[in-house]
Amino acid sequence: MHLISIISLGPGDPELITLKGLRRLREADAIYCPATVQPDGSLASRAADILRALDIDLAAIRPFPVAMRDDRAAALADYGAAVERIAAECAEGRRVAVTAEGDAGFYSSSGYVSALLAERGLSTERIAGIPAFVACAASEGVVIAEQTEETDVLTTLASADELLARVAAGRSVVLMKPSRYASAVKEAIAQAPDGVAFHYFEHAGADAERAFYSCRRDAILERRFPYFSLLIVRRG
CATH class of the missing domain: 3.30.950.10 (Tetrapyrrole methylase, C-terminal domain)
Structure with missing residues (x-):
């Protein structure tokens, strides 16, 4: 089973991603990006926008909804649902990445995903980014x-x-x-x-x-x- 990459995208400018992060994105079969649900029901994701600007294969991008409320219970449920999907793709032998804006180890919600993956015994690597x-x-x-x-x-x-x-x-x-x-x-x-x-x-x-x-x-x-x-x- 492949290592899951937690990839820091930097502050938003596509040119500020690291070379290692970009290489991992290009290698991935599935890239999970947090998104917010808009009033019309569509998903908006700054991370997905960065991936599109980097010419990442659109078929690999997997936006997933995350509730943006003070009550974190709803967000944790959303992260749990995303981890279910990630685990299923890993079991099928796909290379999976999860994106984080800024740096994944600095005030990043990607820590929830990493913890849930660890509970399942799934190994991750974290690619640094610019805060x-x-x-x-x-x-x-x-x-x-x-x-x-x-x-x-x-x-x-x-x-x-x-x-x-x-x-x-x-x-x-x-x-x-x-x-x-x-x-x-x-x-x-x-x-x-x-x-x-x-x-x-x-x-x-x-x-x-x-x-x-x-x-x-x-x-x-x-x-x-x-x-x-x-x-x-x-x-x-």
């Missing part, structure tokens, strides 16, 4: 950290004071999914002293038409943070 915040920083020449500077990557923020305290201690802070705690972020931006830099990104490395960047505080405060946004905050 969104690394691609965002590169797109604007922003330095994330240097020398002995430490970096915190956060997906939640209790208060503006928490962020400002981390920066005051000399730490660089990456804020992932700030739409979940936008009020605390904007309060920190309004209160931060001079010398604290806020770099704000939307859809960078994924959607050129909707990509947005600013380091101006007034411009950031005017934005309504979408799901695909992040900030890099540091002194200097």
